[in-house]
Amino acid sequence: MAQTSPPKWPNRFLEWYCNPTLLEEIQGDAYEMYFRTRKMHSRVLADLQFTWNILRFFRWSNIKRSRTSSPSSLMMLHNYFSVFKRGFIKQKGYSFLNIFGLGIGIACFILISLYIHDEYSFDRMHSKADRIYRIHEIFESDGIGERSASQPFPVAEALLNDYDAQIEQAVRFYNFQAPTLAVATIDDKNKKEFNETRLFFTEPSFFDVFDFPLVKGNRKTALHDTHTMVLTESAARKYFGDEDPVGKYLKFQGNTNLLIIGVLKDIPPNTHFQFDFLVSFETLKSFYEGHLPPSWYWNPCWTYLLLKDPGSVHTLHTAMPAFVQKYFPNMVRNDVTMEFMALADIHLHSHMDYEIQPNSRESTIYIFGSIAVFVLLIACINFINLSTARAAKRAKEVGMRKTLGSPRGQLVTQFLMESILLCLLAAMLAVALVVIALPFFNTFAEKAIFTHTLLEPFYLALLLGLPLGVGILAGLYPAVVLSSFLPITALKANVSREKGAIFRKALVTLQFTLSIMLLIGTGVAIDQLNMLQKSDTGFARENVIMVPVMLTPVAEKYEALRTEFRRNANVVSVTAMEEILGSKHQVGNFIFEGMPESKPFPRMNVRHDFLKTFDIPIVAGRDYSEDVGTDDTLSLLVNETLVKQMGWGSNEAAVGKKFGTRPNRTIIGVVKDFNFASRHQSIRPLVMDLNLNSQAFQIFMKYMAVRITGNQVPETIASLEQQWKAQIPGWPFEYFFLDSNLEKLYHAENKMSKITLIFSGLSMLVACLGLFGLSTFTAEQRKKEMSIRKVMGSSNTQIFLLFSKGFFSLILLANVLAFPLAWFLLKQWLAGFAYQVNIDFSLFVLAGVAAAAIAFITIGYQAWRAAHSNPAEVLKNE
Template sequence: MLKNYLTIALRNLRKHKGFTFINVFGLAVGLACCLLITLYIVDELSFDRYNTKADRIYRINTDIVFGGNDMRFAVSPDPLGPTLKKDYPQVENYVRFHDRGTWLVKRSGQPHNLREDKIVFADSTLFDVFTLPFIAGDPKRALAEPNTVVISESAARRHFANRNPIGQTLVFNDTQVYKVTGVMQDMPENSHFRTDFFVTMLNDNYQWGQWLSNNHHTYILLKPGIDPNAFEKNFTDVVENYIGPQALAIMGVNMKQFRESGNKYRMWMVPLTDIHLKSRQTIELAPNGDIQYIYIFGAVAIFILLIACINFMNLATARSANRAKEVGVRKVLGSERQQLISQFMVESILMAVFAMGLALGLVTLALPLFNTIAAKNLSVQRLLAPNYLAVILLLPVVVGMLAGSYPAFFLSSFRPLLVLKGGAFKLINRRSAQVSLRSGLVVFQFAMSVILIIGTMVVYRQINYIQTTKLGFNRDQVLTIHEVYSLGNQAEAFKNEILRLPGIVGGTLSGYLPVPSDRNDSPMFPEGEFDQKKAVSMQQWTVDHDYVQTLGMQVVQGRDFSRDFGYDSSGIILNETAVKIFGFKDPIGKRVMQMFDATGKNFKTYTIIGVVKNFHFESLRRNIGALGLFLNKNTSAASFRLSTQNMSALIPQIETKWKQMAPGQPFNYSFLEDKFDAIYRAEQRIGTIALTFAIIAILVACLGLFGLAAFMAEQRTKEIGVRKVLGASVPSLVTMLSWDFLKLVFIAIVIATPIAWWAMNQWLQDFAYRIDVPWWVYIMAGVVAIFIAFVTISFQSIRAALMNPVKSLRTE
C-alpha cells in the first residue's frame, strides 16, 4: 500500500512541476532558516557546559551604589574566595582570576616579542574547578609555585614550534620570566572567556586583603547537593563581618549607617552556565551574548517555519478544485476517506523530505556567510551529530504532517456525486470556515513580516544614532599605537618624532581612551569632608598635557593642563557630572581629596583647574558617570590625530619610526572609531541577521499570498468572464481581485503595529541614550508590506483579468 501511495505521489508531483517547485522551495527555505537559527541558538546555549562540574560552579558578583554611582561588577574583593572556603563547609573549592590585559611575550633568548591579548593570573585551584584538559604537565602542581605559567596548545605552537615547552621559560614585557609547567588544550570557543596564558596568582603584584576593592573574578565550586539559593543568603553575613569592619575603619560608618545613607553593597551568585547570556555586569572577562536575542531568533525560526507550512496549505488548497474529480473517482471506485487522507499525507511528507534535502544544501551554501555575519564558527558537520540527525529525520515527517493535514482532510471530504457533476467550486464556496482560515493564515504571515520590518528599521536607526551622535569628543582619524611602554624612556621621544610627520596634527600618551574598558571607580571627597555622604565615586584617568586637545574635548570652565604651570601635577580636571555630584557651583579652585590606599589615613589633595564638557566614555546604554583627569605619566598607548586621508602612506612611516626606536617589538595599532564601533558590533550583527530573515520571511509569505491569489482567481473564473462580457475593464477587474487580498494585509498591519511598538520599546530600554521611534517608521513598514503584496497579487490578478471570457465561461 505504501509503495502505491509513493508511486501516485511521485506521479502527481511530476505532473504539476510548477506547483511542486514552489511548495518544495518554500518549505526548503523555511527549514533552512530554522536549521541555521537552531545551530546559532544551540551554540549560544552550550556556553561553559563543557565543564564537568558546570552545575556546581558559580561566580560572585558585586553590586554597589555609592557616591552617586550605581556599579554592577563581575568582580569581587580578593579575600572573598579564601574566606568562603575557610568559613563555609558548603564550598568545595574556589578560584580567582585577575585579568591583566595585553602583554608582550617571547621565548627566553629570542629578540622578538609577540603581542598576547589576554594574560590572566589564576589560583592553583583553577584546574580543580574548571575542566581544562592537559596535554603535558601536572594540573595539580602547575600553578602551585611562583614564576610558573600554563599555556594553551596554540600558544605552545606560536612560541615553541616543535619543541617541548615543559620546563622552558617565557619572558613577559621583557622583565618577568616564567617557567612553563603545563600545556592545556585550547579553551573551547563556547566559553564565556578564553585565554592562552594562566600565570600563577603568587606573582600577581597586588595589595592583598582589600575588602573594599573589587578587582578579582571569584568562582566557587559548591559541594554536591548544596542549594545555591540557600547558600547565597550567607553573603549578608560576609558583608557584615568583613566589609563592615573595613568600612568602619576607613570611613567611620558601619554597614547599617552606610545603607541608611542611600548606599548599597550586595554580593550574589550567578551560575556559570548563565554568564554568557544572562550577565550584564561590567568588567566581564569577555563580551557576553544576550538571552533576549535567543528568544527573538527562536520566535523568528518558528514563525518562518510556520509561514512555510501555511504556504503549503494555501497552495495545496488552491489546487484542490483541480483534484476534486480525482477524489470523486477514487471514492466511486471504493476508496475510503482514510485511504485518501493517507495518500495526501504521503504526498505532503514526500515534498517535505525533498524540501529537507534542498534545505541542507541551502544551509551548506549559506553557512559561511552566516558565520561571518554572526561571528560564529558553526559547521555543517554538527548537523550529523546524533541529536541533530534525529531532528533532520523527524522534522520532514512532522512538517509534512503539519503542512499537509488541512489539505488532506479538506480534499478527502469532497462528495463524489457533487464533484463529478462539476460542483467542486460550489462546495468550496460554501465552506466559509476554510476561507476564513486561509485568510487568517495570510494575516498571520504578513503580521509577522511587518513586525520584522519594523524591528529591523528600529535597530538600524538606533545603531545609526549611536554612530552619528555627538559624543563630546572627536573620534575620527585617531590612530592609537599600543604597548608604547616597550619603548621605555623613549616613549616621549617617539611621540615627538611622530608629531613631526606631515599629516599628524596632535598626539598624546595615555592608557585611557574614551571607549568602554575594565576600569574601576574610586571615591573622592571634598577637602576636609571625609564623609561617605559627600563621596563621589568616579573614574580617575592619568593623562598628559595634550590629551584634551588631541581628542577634541571641550573645556567649559577653567583651563586645560599646561606646561606653563608647574603645579598642574596637583591639579585635576573634572567632567560636568562630577561637578554636579560634588555640588560645586563655582568649582575652579576648589580642592578634592583622593584616598591613596585602603587604610583610610593617606590622602592626596588636588585643585580643580578646569571642567571638561561631558563626553561618552562608556556604552550609550549607560548614563555618563563622574570622571577626573590627572596629569601623570602613562605610556600604555600613544594616540595621534591624523589630518590626511592617505592612511596607506602615513602608517608605514609611523611603523618605520617604531621599528627604529623599538627593534624586536611588535607594531600594533587601531583606530579609535573602530574601537567605538566594536562596542555595538553585536547590535550590528543582530540588525543584519534580522534584516536577512525579515526579507526571507516576506518572500516566503509572498509565496503563500501567491497561492491564495491563484486559489481566489480560480474560484472566480466564471465571474470574471461574465464581468468582461458585460464590459468590465482589465484595471477594474485587477482592482476587484486585489482588494480581497490587500484588505488582509491592512488587517495584518493593524495587528502587527502595536506588537512591534511594544517589542522595540522594550529593546530600546537597554540604552540610556536612545531614539524616539517616529510614526513614519510604522507607516513605511506598512507601505512596504502593501507594495510587496500588491506586486505579488497583481501577477495573478492581471493574468485572470486577461483571460479569454469564452474560456472562462466554459470552466463550469
Template sequence: MISNYIKTAWRNIVKNKTYSVINVIGLAIGLACFLLIALYVADETGYDRFYPNADRIYRINTDFRFGDEYRKMAQTSDMMGPLLKKDYPQVEEYTRIYTSDGPGLIKKGNQYINEKSVASVDSTFFNIFPLPVIAGGTRHALDEPNTVVVTAAAANRYFGSTNVLGKILQVKKQGSLVPFKITAVIKDIPANSHFHFDLFFSMKNVDYNWGAVTSHNFYTYLLLKEGTDYRVFEKNFTDYTRKYAIPYARKFMNINSLEEFEKTGNKLAYSLIPLTGIHLKSNRENEIMPAGNIQYVYIFSAVALFILFIACINFMNLTTARSANRAREVGIRKVLGTERIRLVMQFLFETVLMVFLALILAVIIDYAVLGVFNDLSAKQLRLSALLSSPFAGALLLLPVIVGLLAGSYPAFFLSGFKPIEVLKGTLKPGTKSGSLRSVLVVFQFATSILLIIATVVVYRQLHYIQTKNIGYAKDHVLVINNTGTLGSNAAAFKNEVLKLSGVSKGTYSGYLPVSNSFRGDNTYSTEAVMTPQNGFSMQNWNVDYDYIATLGMQIVAGRDFSKDYGADSTAIIINEAAAKFLGSGNVIGKNVFASDNEGRITKYHVIGVVKNFNYESLHSNIGPLGLFLNYNPYTAAFRINTSDIPGLIAQVKNAWEKLAPGMPFSYHFLDESFNNMYRTETRTGTIAILFSSLSIFIACLGLFGLATFIAEQKTREIGIRKVLGASTSGIVRLLSKDFLKLVLIAFIIAAPPGGYFMNRWLQDFAYRTELTWWIFAAAGLGALMIALVTVSAQAVKAALRNPARSLRTE
C-alpha cells in the same frame, strides 16, 4: 501499502513540476532558516556546559552604588574567595582569575609576540575547570611562582610542538625578562566558553596590594558542594559585607554600619551567577569576553518558528489553491471505494516526501551560506553538529513534524470533497475554508511586518549611535597600542610622530573613551572626612597635557592642564556629572578629597570642568569622572588629517621600529573601537534584514497561491464582467482589494506588539532614538506594496484571459 503511498506521492510531485518546485523552494528556505537558527541557539545556550561540574560552579558578581555612580561588576576583591571558603563549609573550592596585568610580551627568537589571551590564576583553577591535558598534570601545575600552563595553540606558536614540558617562556615585565617554566599543556579551550586564554600564569607572580577587601579586580568562582542551593547561599553575602567590607571601609570612611551606608541610597551587594548563565545573562562591566544576550536567543528562536510556520502556511495555501485540480481525482477514488483515512494518508505522504526533498535542499543551502552566516554572527558553527545528539534525532523527525503541520489541513480539506458534487461539477472548492486561508495570510504578513519594524528600529538606533554628539571627536584618531614597551624612548616616539606631515596632535594615556580601554575608579568626598553622605564614586583617569585637545573634548568652565602652572600635579578636571556633587554655581577652585587604605588624605583642587562625554557605550549613563595629570605611556593617540593613511602608518611604523626594535607594532583607529562596542547590535540588524526578506519572500509565495485560488474561483465571474465591458484595471482592483484588506489587518495586529517589544529593546540603551509613527507607517506601506505587486501579477493574468475561454471553464 506504504510503498504504494510513496509511489503515488512521487508521481503526483513529478506530474505537477511547477507547483512542486514552488512548494519545495518555499519549504526549503523555511527549513534552512530554521536549521541555521537552531545551530545558533544551541551554540549560545551551550556555553560552558562541557565542564564536569558546570552545574555547581558560580561566579560572584558585585553591585556597587556610591553617590551617583552605579556599577555592576563581574569582579570582586582578592579576599572574597579565601574568606568565603574559610567561613562557609558549603564552599568546596574557589579560584580567581586576574587579567589586569594586561597583555604579555613574550620573546620568540629576536622578536616579541604581544599575547592578549593571558591570565593569572590560582593553583586551584584546574580543579574547578578541569580542561583536557595533553602533557603534564594540572592539579599542582601552578603551585609555585614562575610557572605557566599553555594551550596546544600557544605551545605550537612558540615551539612548533606540544612536547614542551619544562621549557621556558621569557616574559617581559617592567623592562626585564622573567622566565616561566611550562608545567602542563592543555587542549585549546572550546569556542563556546566565556573565557579563552592561551597562557595561564601562576597567581603568585601578581604584584598586587593583597587584602584590599573593598577593591574589586578579581573574577572569583566558587565550586559549591552538591545539594547546595546557590540562592540560599547568597544570603550569607550580607553577613560577609558586615564582617569584612564595612570594617575595612572604616580605614578611609567614617561609617558605622552597612545600614548607615544603605540609608543614604548607597549599595554594596554580592550575588552568584551560574557558570552556564554567564554568557547570556551577565552583561556586566569588564566581562572577560563580550557577553551574549538571552533576549536575542529568544528573538531568533521565535523568528525561526515564525519563518517555519510561514513556510508551512505557504504550502497550505498553494495546495488548497490547486484543490480544483485534485477534486476529480478525489471523487473517482471515493466512488471506487477508497476510504477517507486512506486519502488523508496519501496526501500526508505527499507532504512528508515533499518536506524530505525540501530538507535535503535546505541542508545544501545551509552548506553554501554557512560561512557567510558565521561571519555575520561571529560564530564557528558546523553542519556536522546536525549529526550529533540531540540534533540527529530531531533532524529525522523534522520531515514528519513539518509534514504533519503543513499537510494536515490540506489533507483533510482535499479528502473531504463529496464525490457526487465533484463529478457533477457543482463543487465550489474552498468556499468553506476561505476564512481560514485569510487568517493564515494575515499571520504571514503580521510576522513579516513585525520583522520589518524590528529591522528599521535597530538600524535607526545604530544610526543614532553613529551620529550622536558623544562629547569627543572619535574620527581621524590613530591609536598606537602597547607604547609602554618603548620605555625611556616614549617621549622621543611621540615627538617623531608629531613631526610627520598629517599629524596635528598627540597624547599618551591608557584611558580612552571606548570599551576595553583601561579603567580605574575610586571613592572621593567633598570634605576631608569621607562619610556616606558626602562621598561618591568616580572614574579616575591619568592623562597628559595634550589629552583633551587631541580627543576634541570641550572645557565648559575653568581651564585645561598647562605647563605654565606648577601646581597642576594636585589639580583635577572633572566632568559635568561629577561637578554636581560639589554644589551649584561655580565649582572652579573647590576641593575633592581622596583617602587611601591607610587613611592618608590627598586634596585635589578643581581647575576645569569638561563637557560630559560618553566614555562607555550608550547602554550606560555618563557617570562622574576626573582627569588627573599623570604620566601614562601605555597607549598613544594621534589626531591625523591626511588622505594618505597607508603612507602615514608606514612612517609611524618606521619610527617605532627605530625606537623599539623587535617589539610588535600594533595600531587601530578610535572610531573602529567605538563601532566594536555595538558589534552585537550591528550583527543583529544585518541578520534581521536577512530573515525579514526571507519571511516576506515566503509570505509572497503564499499570497500568490491564494491569489491563484481566488482567480480560479472567479474565472466565470471575470469572463462575464469582461463581456459586459469591465476594464482590466477594474478587474485587477476587484481581485486585489480583499488581499490588501488582509495586509491592513496584519498591520493592525503587528504594530502594537512591534512597538512594545522594540520599546523594551531600546530601554537597554541609556541614550536612544524615538519610536516615531512613520516607522510603523513605512513598515505597513512596504508590506502593502509588496503584496500589491505579488497579487497584481496574478490578477493581471486573470484579467487578460480570453472571456470566451473563461466562460467555458465552469
C-alpha cells in the same frame, strides 16, 4: 417501514472490475462512449473523461482484489504513493512552491536554533559546571560606582578559610589589567615576538575546577612552580612551529623567562573567555616584592569558586554582608556587596564592568527565537494555504473513491500521507540548504557550528517532528472535509472555490502581518545601531590612534616619545590615559566639599593635553597646564553631571570647590559632558585626575592617544612606529584606531541587525512564494468568470483591478494589524537602552509600501495574464 435496498450497480461494477477480461470490455465501451459523446455538454464530457482516467489508473496500478477482501496495507501504501507521484509530477509548479517555501522556512528555523543552541552551550562542557560560580563585587553609592566582575587578591583565600564547609576550591585569573602583554622567543636567530591579549596568571586549582584538556604535561603538577606556564596548541605552533614546546622558554615582558611545562588543547569557542597562555600564580610574587598584593580595595582578579554542593550558594550569599564587614576597609565596606553568578549563566546574563571579554544578551536570543518562529510560521501558512486551495479540485477523485468502496479512514490516511511526504521532501531540502549556508552563517554570526550537530537527537527529532506536524495540519482540510462529502455531491457538483477561502485569507493576512513586523523591526534596529555608533559622543574619536603602553619601558621614555611624535606635521596632539575613552572607566573614592564621607566616583587618570587630543571643551575654569607644577597634586577636573549631582548651582560655582582631606586641593575646571563609557549607559559623574607619576604606567596609564590630521595616514603611522623603535628598541609597536575599537561595543546590536535583516528578507520571500502560488490558483479558478466579464465589455484594466483588489485588501489589513503590534514590541526592546532612537513612523509606511509593492509584483503577472487572456479560447475549452 419498508427497507430500500441499495443500488445494485456499484456491486455489479466491482464484479466487473475484479474480472480482468470484463474490465477490458468496460474500457473499450468507455472509450467508444467517449467518442460518441464528444459533442455533449462540456461538463458531462469532463465527468466521463475523469471517470475514464480513474479506471485507467486503477488498471495501471494492478491492484487486484475480490469483492469481499480488502487490499493489504502494503498494496494500499503503493496505491497512495502512486497517486502522490502522479499528482506531484502533474502539478510541478505547486509542488515546487510548496516544497521550496517550506524548505526555506525549516532551514531558517534550524539555522537560528543552531545559533541559540550554541549560545546556551557556553561553559557547559565542564563536568562540574553546576558547582562553579564567579563572585562579583558591587561597589556603588547612590547608584554611582562600579559593578565589577573581578575581586581583590585576598578574597579567594579568605573565602576558602572562612567557608571551607561550602567551598571545595577557588581559582583566580589575573592579567595586570593590561590590554596587551609582550611574549617572545629567547632564540635571537629566529626571534618571534608578539603583544598578546589572551595571557593570564592562574593557580594550580585551575585543573581541578575546569576540564580543559591538557594534551602534554601533568595536570596534577602543572602551574605549581614559579616561572612555569602552559599554552594552547595554536600558540605553540605560532612560536615554535611543529617543534615540541615542552621544556622550552618564552620571554615575558622582555625580562622574565617562563618554562613551558604543558600544552592545552585549543580552547573551544563556546566559553565566556578565551586564553592562549596560562602562567603560574606563584610567578606574580616576583613582580610584587615577593608576595601577592594584600589590598582589599584594588580588585583586579577574576575569582571562581567550586562549591561542594550547588545549594551552598544560598548560604554563602547570606554570609557575604558579614564577610564584607570583616575584611574590607572602613572607607568602602558600607558601599560593597558581593554576588555570585553560575558559570553557565555568565555568557548571557553577566554585563558587569571589567568582563574578561564582552558577553551576549538573552534578550537577543529571544529576538532571534521570535524571528525563527515567525519565518517557520510564514512558511507553514504557505504550505497549508496551497494545500487547502488545491484540495477542492480533488473532490471528484474523492467521490469516485467512495463510490468504489473506499472507507473514509482510507481517504484520511491518503491525504495525510501525501501532505507528510511533501513535508519530508521540504525537510530534506532544508537540510541541504543548511549544509550549504552554514559556512556563510558562521562567518557573519561569528560562530563555529558544525554540520554534524544536525545528527544530535534534538535536531533529528526536529527534522522528523516538523514535517509530521506541518503535514498533519496541512492535510487536515482535504482529509476531513473532502472525505465527508457524499459521493453524489462530489461527482455531480463542483465544490465551490470559496470553500475555505476565509481561512486562506486569514492565513495570508497573518503571514504578511508577521513579515511587515519583521521589516519594521529591522529598520528600527538599524536606526538604533546607527545612533549608538555614529551619534555625537561629545569627544573626537576619528583619526585617534591608540597605542597600548602599560607595563612597557615607555614610563621612562614617555616625554621624549611624546616630543618625537609631535614633531610630525600630521600629528595634532599626544596624551596618555587610563582606559579607552568611550568604552570603560575605573572608579576611585573622592570626598568633595559638603560631603560627610568619601564616595566612589567614575575616574580617569590622564596626562597633559587630554582635553585637546579629544577636543573636549571646557565650560568653566581651565585645563591642566604644564606650566603649573602642582596640578597633579592639588587640582582636579570634573564634568557637568558631577556638578549637577553635587547641587553646586552652576559650572562656574563649582570652580574652586574643595576636594580631599588636604588643604588647597580644588576643582580647577568643568568640562562639557561626554560619553566616557558606552552609550548603553547614561552619562554619569566623572573625575579626570592628572597623574604624572613615572610608575603610573605600571598600573594606571594603559594607552597613549595620538590624534592625527587624517592626511597621509600610512606614512604617519610608519613615522610613529619608527620613533617608537628608536626610543623603545626590542618592544613590539601595536596600535588601533579609536573609532574602529568603539564599534566593538555595539557588536551585539550590529550582529542582531544583520541577522534580522537577512531573515526578514527571507520571510518576505517565503510569503511572496505563497502569494504567487495562491494567485496562480485563483487565476486558474476564475478564468471563466474573467472571460465572461470581458465578453460582457469589461476592460483589461477593470479585470486587472478586480483580480488584484482582493489581495491588496489583505495586505492593507496586515498593515493595520502589524503597525500597533510592532510599535508595542519595539518600545519594549528599546527600553533596555539608556539612549533610544525615536521610532520613525516613516519606517512603518515604508515597510507597508514595500510589502504592497512586493505583493503587487508577485501577483501582477497573474493579474496581467487574467486580463489579457482570450475569452474565446477559455470558454471553448470550458
